[in-house]
Amino acid sequence: MKMKTEETIKLIKYVTGSVAAVLLAAALQLQFAYAAGIITLLTIQDTKKETVRITAKRMIIFVIMTILSAVIFPLAGYHVWAFGIVLIPYLFSCMALDMKEAIAPIAVLCTHYVSAKSCSPSMILNEFLILMIGAGIGTLWNLYMPDGRRQLLEYQKTVDDKIVYILHRMAIYIELEDKTDYTGSCFDELDAMLVNLKKEALRYMNNHLITEDDYYYEYMQMRARQCVILKRIYADIIRLTTTPEQGKALADFIRQTADEFAEQNNVETLLSELERLHHHYEQQQLPVTRQEFENRSMLYHILEDMKAFLDIKKDFITAR
Known part of the structure; x- marks a missing residue:
């Protein structure tokens, strides 16, 4: 089946944007660098406004998720049950704020706190930079759109x-x-x-x-x-x-x-x-x-x- 021009351009954005995000995250020696590429994939949408809107939602939810993680994990421990406890208010916040699009990528960042067994300032900065790189490159790549x-x-x-x-x-x-x-x-x-x-x-x-x-x-x-x-x-x-x-x-x-x-x-x-x-x-x-x-x-x-x-x-x- 012949691909439309818009679909071809979007595919190119997916590949080049994800690779660029991973390379930049790795160059900054961030942990879980490949997550930046996944966030780029999820950031690129069909329109510029939709991309910017989703990026803004993920920034807000990231702050909520990080606060929850920093409070709950040190008290409950870095294991699956504690992760489930974090998810309850996290998912409620996503639903209440109509930010369902942010659930998956930010939840992935939450698992990094569990894997690293740390919510230290340096770890929070690591996750913030992964989000900024992934969302930033996805938004930047999506500034080019066929006129239509x-x-x-x-x-x-x-x-x-x-x-x-x-x-x-x-x-x-x-x-x-x-x-x-x-x-x-x-x-x-x-x-x-x-x-x-x-x-x-x-x-x-x-x-x-x-x-x-x-x-x-x-x-x-x-x-x-x-x-x-x-x-x-x-x-x-x-x-x-x-x-x-x-x-x-x-x-x-x-x-x-x-x-x-x-x-x-x-x-x-x-x-x-x-x-x-x-x-x-x-x-x-x-x-x-x-x-x-x-x-x-x-x-x-x-x-x-x-x-x-x-x-x-x-x-x-x-x-x-």
Whole structure:
């Protein structure tokens, strides 16, 4: 199976970072030098922010674990039962502080106190340096991340193209009375695309430490909200039993929306056209039969949903 570029880079970071950590710890003549390499492995995460967050948690838990060890081991002895006694408040602290990620590597450092049968200042310094070397090199190595913007833009384009396709399809089926082959499978595909876009947008956002670039995440949320509106419009279209003459004007407007669908479009022109269409509907003769009334009501509901669809985009553009 072919590895992705991100996976290859991460593998290289694992190997080079771990070896560098062990070599540095050994050069400083630290005991248990290989533990620094293991901590580096566990430090390297998928994003820069996640790496920094986990490193900070491990520093806090290290302090708690060392205090517990320095108090309990000299009193209870350096054996397995004493280790179990230390683990009880240690694990409770990890859970209470939501620092489960710190449990394993810091517990390993705790075993070093047992192996060395010492919690002396020099031994505590030894473990602190192992943690600093392992976490420091892991964090430093993870400062390099593939930009990921190109793939993000590709996901964004697939979402936009699918929405354009859905809008064109809606325009067609508003004018067709036979809707037996009009299914909602396209929304399943769009939902899957939005999941991918969200994943990449979060990765991109969390790889910016100084400034949080949330544009693409907000963009994904905007399209997700529009998707909810489109599903409502689809539900109304399949309930149409006939095609009122007003349906053609609405279908033309939906086509226009699809044709002018663009990331930077502030939709002001489309909203003006929608207002004109709304006014045009108000000038029409009232429906005579119950069926006409129900179908006209459905069209009006679609019109209102199209306004909500465009307002979501307008709010997004205005907020930027």
